[in-house]
Amino acid sequence: MSFLEYAPAPESTSILKLQKSYGLFINGEWVDGGDKSYTTISPSTEKPIAEIAHASAKDVDRAVSAARAAYDTVWSRMSGADRGKYLFRIARLIQERARELAVAETLDNGKPIRETRDVDIPLVAAWFFHYAGWADKLEWAGLGPNPKALGVAGQIIPWNFPLLMLAWKVAPALAAGNTVVLKPAETTPLTALLFADICQQAGLPDGVVNIIPGRGEVAGQALVEHPGVNKIAFTGSTAVGRSIARTIAGTEKKLTLELGGKGANIVFEDAAVDEAVEGIVRGIFFNQGHVCCAGSRLLVQENVHDEIVEKLTRRLGTLRLGDPLDKNTDIGAINSKEQLDRITALANTGESEGAERWTLDCEIPTNGFWFRPTVFTNVATSNTIAREEIFGPVLSVLTFRTAEEAITKANNTPYGLSAGIWTQNASRMLRVADELRAGVIWANTFNQFDPTSPFGGYKESGYGREGGRHGLTAYLSNGDAR
Amino acid sequence: MSRLPVAKTYKLFIGGAFPRSESGRVYDVTSPSGEFIANASKASRKDARDAVVAARAAVAKWSSATAYNRGQVMYRIAEMLEGRSAQFVDEIQKSTGASAKDATTEVNAAIDLLVWYAGWTDKYAQVVGGANPVAGPFFNLSVPEPSGVAFVIAPQGNATLIGLVAAIAPALVTGNTVVALSDESSPCAAMSFAEVIATSDVPGGVVNILTGSPAEIAPWMASHQDVNTVDLGGADAELALACERDAAETLKRVIRPGQFSSTTGSVDRIGAFVETKTVWHTKSLA
Amino acid sequence: MSNSESDLARRAARLYYDDNKTQDEIGEILDITRWKVGRLLSLARESGIVSISISETATPSERATTGIIPTPRSVANGVTDAASLRGFLTNLPSVDAIGLEARAATLATRSIKNESKRAALDTIIRLVDLTTLEGADTPGKVKSLVAKALVPDASDPTTPRVAAVCVYPDMVEHAVRALGTSIGDGETGISVASVATAFPSGRSSIDIKLADTRFAVDQGATEIDMVIDRGAFLSGDLETVFNQIVLVREACNRADGSHAHLKVILETGELRTYDNIKRASWLAILAGADFIKTSTGKVQPAATLPTTVLMLEVVRDWFHLTGERIGVKPAGGIRQSKDAIRYLVAVAEVAGEEWLTPHLFRFGASSLLNDVLLQRQKMTTGRYSGPDYVTVD
Missing domain, CATH: 1.10.10.10 (Winged helix-like DNA-binding domain superfamily/Winged helix DNA-binding domain)
Structure with a gap:
């Protein structure tokens, strides 16, 4: 045995004390749900984790009422400094329970423990720390001297970064003085429910945060339609985002949407090749490609195409796919059967439309949902896989000859969330960054996130920004400042 | 013996030119007392479509002009308006029945509002953008950028000039181009304002002004896939609802009726036509 | 007389x-x-007070009429003169420091357990160049070093021996004598590596450097660890750097046609930038290096994981270009087993496991060996060991 056939190094799950079933967290209490309950499973094994209560429209109404009452009687009257202290407490509790949260997230989502441990959970804590400090400084947020909270925020989050997306939504909402009703994704409710427990440990007043797992078409819909909600924040598919925007038309609800993307990762001939290859890998294979800002379209300058593709596929050969709880795993499981089917179908379309398919030759476990890292070359801009968001570990490689062509191709999409630029020419980098119609541009890096850095898209990738001062203003109104 | 005056033909303003409606339609513009003032072109959806094409074509030049240059051009609009203020006072009086004092106040306010927004062009990015102190070896900067093409409906039946200026100017500040639909009932000042624009160094297509029916035009603009922002400030509740729903299909940025004052300026209104772009770059000595 | x-x-x-x-x-x-x-x-x-010799072959300056003394490797890559050398090196893709360091940091998160760890520790020992490079070195000290190299842990006969001992030229004879028949090429026996060429600064004339090299080879050194002229490199005089490597490589030749293996020390801590390190690595290989080595150990920073990853990328690329494998030796600053294991992971994932042999990878280290021995003892006994249970040499 080669010694680098690393012995399995699974993270122990003993740190995680799971209940058999979880209720809804409304007004500081665990209550039953009115909709049919759901068994959340581990996508890497298909084994059940816990029984999760699902909220009905009536439950949503109760949660919104609780949030409203908490807003009126407690949260809106509390000083910013005290609100901030609660958020600091939450941040600390997340750090203390980081290992447990990482294990829970990996179990429920299927993403590698290396990512939950090193990326997701540290960022969750950082997000709460960042916004905790904002709570008593709202007059500096750029909305005039007397900014006001909006009231009750209804938040609906996806399954790809469950707890991180919760943090992106809950932290600024609470800092700005809103109360929250949050619906986690159906397939990944676990860490949101653990977060409810953290709110209790922090002594957060009842009703300030309400967590209601449920189905999108029941609880999600009811939350969006609820007249008592002042703000909707949604991260998820463009199709659902569109429907939310339609639903709240004509109301006074404020809305932020973080939707899909088809990010272009542009590699110029003068790129730092080995780092670019790492960036390509990070861009599309991070989190199994379940990333709205993934660099799913690789645009390579034609004269370095072969070299880049060769180095890329060779590098992919060192990726380790398997048990997400193993600390050495690079690629975990696809989050659900439904998503696996979608990825499979789109990849097949890529093949039938004439693109050349390369698939990593690796073992995949017999149970669970898995998709081998896949690279398509010879992709035409008109191919489905070059236009539609696949949301999986599938990369489409296209070529360009000049910077102008790269920009045109990169912008040729209804989306506009992210893009990458790889060049050692700083002047070219800055100009290309200027020309790209995307909300987040990574130059010589990819998929970096930080609570101080605004994140969000152009065009059909949504509107509003999350992170930093920009993210805070999405939960404030300026009164009548000019 | 009095001289026979030369009446003005009010046309549309698209791509820097003053065409008639492709439909050939006109409608009567009358004073509040019912007196005939002029025939205005009644823009069709095809005129609006053409205006979007012109506006899209103008985005590259206007958005890449320096902020200093955009500020000068916008200030130039104010200068030209000032120089022709008597004409606007007259048109507002005729079409709305306002007193000379009120009309003068409105024109002056419109000029001052343009000056106010002109001054924002090279300050806005500094105020709302900036360096983000991320926890890593990265240079990280957020900058506001124009969303692209905006469709704005001027207030209907009031604030005929200033409402139009208050809708167009904030979009121009950051480099958006605009298709504006005037106050339907009193379009004369709007079309004269188009003449001011046309003589103010504003590149053709940056501002396009249509006259006609919001109910007829707005839904086409709200659903147009090449429009990025719609300002429904001048739409009634029913029209605004329909347009907001249409706009949802392409996830346009929407300004709802009542969201902003139709007579004063607002920094947030500039922000309604803006995308924040955040650029990360690695940073090292090695 | x-x-x-x-x-x-x-x-x-x-x-x-x-x-x-x-x-x-x-x-x-x-x-x-x-x-x-x-x-x-x-x-x-x-x-014999004066000896006059007439060289039958051209002098270095005569041979370097085009600026460089071409080598088969350089010629095969179109590097035939100073201009083409410069062109070759400046055309290499740049390195993005943050990306490289992030890659190294990710490699460092690999988790090695139990059986694999035991194998990894043994591999580390087999790859160590056990080093003493002190002004105070004596024959006795070298003898003791050799004893440790042969039997690193007398309490556990399953402990493998190290690849080489590394000493100053005047200590070579003592090392060779102490090794006796145990001398070899790192694989077949313990190699004797000697730092030459006015180590560590390299600030002397080429004649002295060549004499230093020949002396060490004559004394029986089987490997030469030379230093490049960093001053020349940083001032842009790439020809001098190149030619000195070519000449030292020739000075490694033995009469029987074999040669002492040449490790070229880049002293990465003085080259500072990753772009420089990458270019120097390519230059050294083109000039004839058998190994590229990070550091003398006398300059900080010495070996780092990102630097080693970068040099491994170069030898990997050279392999894909030519089919020939060049060795890599991080030296200095690697003191703990867990650090050394990270280097093994980097070798395996960047260049490939084929590199994990004494012919292609070495650790230049002194205190690392004892830490590895402590870890081995812990794995054998199940108890944490202490410094009194390994020998001080």
């Missing part, structure tokens, strides 16, 4: 050969006749 006469002959010879004085001038200086000067000079030649 009397002592006073030979003394006089030496003085005359110095004035004549070194100071270019005429025989008349020398006569005046030494207060003797011109004829006496002539006689003294013949005496100096005959007695």
Whole structure:
């Protein structure tokens, strides 16, 4: 045995004390749900984790009422400094329970423990720390001297970064003085429910945060339609985002949407090749490609195409796919059967439309949902896989000859969330960054996130920004400042 | 013996030119007392479509002009308006029945509002953008950028000039181009304002002004896939609802009726036509 | 010849050969006749005070008429003169420091457990160049080092031996003597590596560097760890850096046609930038290096994981270009087993496991070995060991 056939190094799950079933967290209490309950499973094994209560429209109404009452009687009257202290407490509790949260997230989502441990959970804590400090400084947020909270925020989050997306939504909402009703994704409710427990440990007043797992078409819909909600924040598919925007038309609800993307990762001939290859890998294979800002379209300058593709596929050969709880795993499981089917179908379309398919030759476990890292070359801009968001570990490689062509191709999409630029020419980098119609541009890096850095898209990738001062203003109104 | 005056033909303003409606339609513009003032072109959806094409074509030049240059051009609009203020006072009086004092106040306010927004062009990015102190070896900067093409409906039946200026100017500040639909009932000042624009160094297509029916035009603009922002400030509740729903299909940025004052300026209104772009770059000595 | 006469002959010879004085001038200086000067000079030649040799081959400066002395590797890659060398190196893709460091940090998160860890520890020992490079080195110290190299842990006979001992040139003979029949090439036995070329600064004439190298080889060194001229590299004089490697490589040649393996030390801590390190790595390989080595251990920072990853990328790329494998040796600053294991992971994932042999990868280290032994003992006994249970050498 080669010694680098690393012995399995699974993270122990003993740190995680799971209940058999979880209720809804409304007004500081665990209550039953009115909709049919759901068994959340581990996508890497298909084994059940816990029984999760699902909220009905009536439950949503109760949660919104609780949030409203908490807003009126407690949260809106509390000083910013005290609100901030609660958020600091939450941040600390997340750090203390980081290992447990990482294990829970990996179990429920299927993403590698290396990512939950090193990326997701540290960022969750950082997000709460960042916004905790904002709570008593709202007059500096750029909305005039007397900014006001909006009231009750209804938040609906996806399954790809469950707890991180919760943090992106809950932290600024609470800092700005809103109360929250949050619906986690159906397939990944676990860490949101653990977060409810953290709110209790922090002594957060009842009703300030309400967590209601449920189905999108029941609880999600009811939350969006609820007249008592002042703000909707949604991260998820463009199709659902569109429907939310339609639903709240004509109301006074404020809305932020973080939707899909088809990010272009542009590699110029003068790129730092080995780092670019790492960036390509990070861009599309991070989190199994379940990333709205993934660099799913690789645009390579034609004269370095072969070299880049060769180095890329060779590098992919060192990726380790398997048990997400193993600390050495690079690629975990696809989050659900439904998503696996979608990825499979789109990849097949890529093949039938004439693109050349390369698939990593690796073992995949017999149970669970898995998709081998896949690279398509010879992709035409008109191919489905070059236009539609696949949301999986599938990369489409296209070529360009000049910077102008790269920009045109990169912008040729209804989306506009992210893009990458790889060049050692700083002047070219800055100009290309200027020309790209995307909300987040990574130059010589990819998929970096930080609570101080605004994140969000152009065009059909949504509107509003999350992170930093920009993210805070999405939960404030300026009164009548000019 | 009095001289026979030369009446003005009010046309549309698209791509820097003053065409008639492709439909050939006109409608009567009358004073509040019912007196005939002029025939205005009644823009069709095809005129609006053409205006979007012109506006899209103008985005590259206007958005890449320096902020200093955009500020000068916008200030130039104010200068030209000032120089022709008597004409606007007259048109507002005729079409709305306002007193000379009120009309003068409105024109002056419109000029001052343009000056106010002109001054924002090279300050806005500094105020709302900036360096983000991320926890890593990265240079990280957020900058506001124009969303692209905006469709704005001027207030209907009031604030005929200033409402139009208050809708167009904030979009121009950051480099958006605009298709504006005037106050339907009193379009004369709007079309004269188009003449001011046309003589103010504003590149053709940056501002396009249509006259006609919001109910007829707005839904086409709200659903147009090449429009990025719609300002429904001048739409009634029913029209605004329909347009907001249409706009949802392409996830346009929407300004709802009542969201902003139709007579004063607002920094947030500039922000309604803006995308924040955040650029990360690695940073090292090695 | 009397002592006073030979003394006089030496003085005359110095004035004549070194100071270019005429025989008349020398006569005046030494207060003797011109004829006496002539006689003294013949005496100096005959007695061996002066030796004159006429080179049958071209001198370095004659051979470097195009700026560089081309090598088969350089010629195969189109590098035939100073301009093409410069062009080759500046055309190499740049390195993004943050990306490289992030890659290294990710590699460092690999988790190695139990059976794999035991194998990893043994591999580390097999790859160690056990080093002593002190001004205070003595034959006794070297003998003790060799003993440790042969039997790192007397309490556990399953402990493998190290790849090489690394000493200064004047200590080579002691190392060779102490090793006796255990000498080998790192795989077949313990190799004797010697730092030469005015180590560690390299600030001397090429003649001295070559003499230093020949001396070490003559003494029995099987590997030479040379330093490049960092000053020349940083000032842009790439030809000098290149030619010195070519000449030192030739000086490694033995009469039987074999050669002492050449490790080229880049002293990455002085080159500072990753772009420089990458270019120097390619330059060293083109000039004939068998190994590229990070550091002397005398300059901080010495070996780092990102630097080693970068050099592994270069040898990997060279392999894909030519089919030939070049070795990599991180040296200095690697003191703990867990750090060394990260290097093994980097070798395996960047270059490939084929590199994990003494022919292609070495750790230049002194205190690392004892830490590895402590970890091994812990794995054997199940108890944490302490420094009193490994030998101080």
